[in-house]
Amino acid sequence: MITLQGLKKHYGKTAALSQVDLTIQEGEFLAILGPSGCGKTTLLRLMAGFMKPTAGTIRFGDTEVANSKHSNKPENRNIGMVFQSFALWPHMTVEEHIRFALKNHRFSQKRTAEEQAARVTEVLQLVGMEPFRKRYPAALSGGQQQRVALARAIAPEPDILLMDEPLSALDAELRISMRKEIKQIHKKLGATIIYVTHDQGEALAMADRVLVMQHGQIEQVDTPETIYQSPETPFVATFVGKANLVEGTWNGSHFTPAGTQLSWLDNGVSEQLKQKQLFPVRPEEWQLLPAEADGLKGEVIISQFQGTERHYVIRTDGQDYQVSLPIADPAWHEGELVRLQVRRRKTQYATEEVLLELR
Incomplete structure (x- = not known):
């Protein structure tokens, strides 16, 4: 030892x-x-x-x-x-x-x-x-x-x-x-x-x-x-897994991204990230949906084909988010308007899966 x-x-x-x-x-x-x-x-x-x-x-x-x-x-x-x-x-x-x-x-x-x-x-x-x-x-x-x-x-x-x-x-x-x-x-x-x-x-x-x-x-x-899966600090979240740090407000086990009425359920976010009013989302945890759906409003700035997956940069109100989607998902093109949602993922905090929902 x-x-x-x-x-x-x-x-x-x-x-x-x-x-x-x-x-x-x-x-x-x-x-x-x-x-x-x-x-x-x-x-x-x-x-x-x-x-x-x-x-x-x-x-x-x-x-x-x-x-x-x-x-x-x-x-x-x-x-x-x-x-x-x-x-x-x-x-x-x-x-x-x-x-x-x-x-x-x-x-x-x-x-x-x-x-x-x-x-x-x-x-x-x-x-x-x-x-x-x-x-x-x-x-x-x-x-x-x-x-x-x-x-x-x-x-x-x-x-x-x-x-x-x-x-x-x-x-x-x-x-x-x-x-x-x-x-x-x-x-x-x-x-x-x-x-x-x-x-x-x-x-x-x-x-x-x-x-x-x-x-x-x-x-x-x-x-x-x-x-x-459970980074404790902003640095660990971004250095390992390249998580996107979404700014907003924590209220108990729910998070509201800044400038929205959305409510995201706690998926195991550390206390330190909560104190900084941040919600980490890894690139593969995002979902891209049509512009008329619920979620963060965004525009596809970069679309890159990477063999087994596609990498995107989505810009929302001046903030760029990294997104990685399986090649089987629908392809999005640069300039298209989209909505960002968090993919459903089972956590220790809920028997249901993480949902992105409107209050």
Whole structure:
């Protein structure tokens, strides 16, 4: 178990991290998600031991590995690290990278030459690189190089695997493929994985829990489903799922969009969003109806065909809303007048589904 308590990191007068308190369970896959400059890489580097916190403590199990006065070096922590840049040595073959990790990782168990050879083969088979064991990095694709970097990190069987945006240098198709690989490896190894990314798709697809950060602070930490379906803050709502924040007024369990007589039933909106008089609606939760129907008046500003769905921008009284509809729904064209309604969705607050209705 990893415990972060009162963790802060300042660079001069700039606060990169402010009061981070977090417990990560043994064997958990935690994704740290946020935009550039939010402090996620700083948090990872503190856990790795590359820097010392300004305040607070880091504990691995019962051992305090860092505080404001002392920080154990990376080699004195039982961790593996996978970087964005792969960081492979050009003069070593694939199998030599794995053998180097087995020989030099301080916490790697002592093995005979035969046991080392068996472990190299086992790890290369796990990441699908056994046929390429004699190749040098220059003869490998980007995806293959990342598999080697991953194999090198897991070979010594570390307790904690730290991954800093490891897929960002790969193309879209390879990233999706590697997500599956990493998730399968996590299931087989059972190690704790801390995975830093700015890609919400990666975080939601792989992690047991997602930690969303902004301005060096934790905005929300929960399961992917809860983060997506029940965002607690405006930032989480817009950063994860790209929710539209509709302004209006809350009255008990009903919300009235500004400038209308409409009433929307509470579908699980957080107290913080209610206090700010906001109602989050994800792009796929909208319905587009003819102009004579009930709903928010709008005009189709942008219509984009995206294969399995169509993306729209609907402008209502100067406010633009993002809408994503299945390709099976009727197509709307730029310049058409429409009405926006919230799609019906079952919630814990009502046995019926969410309805957009006139008072």
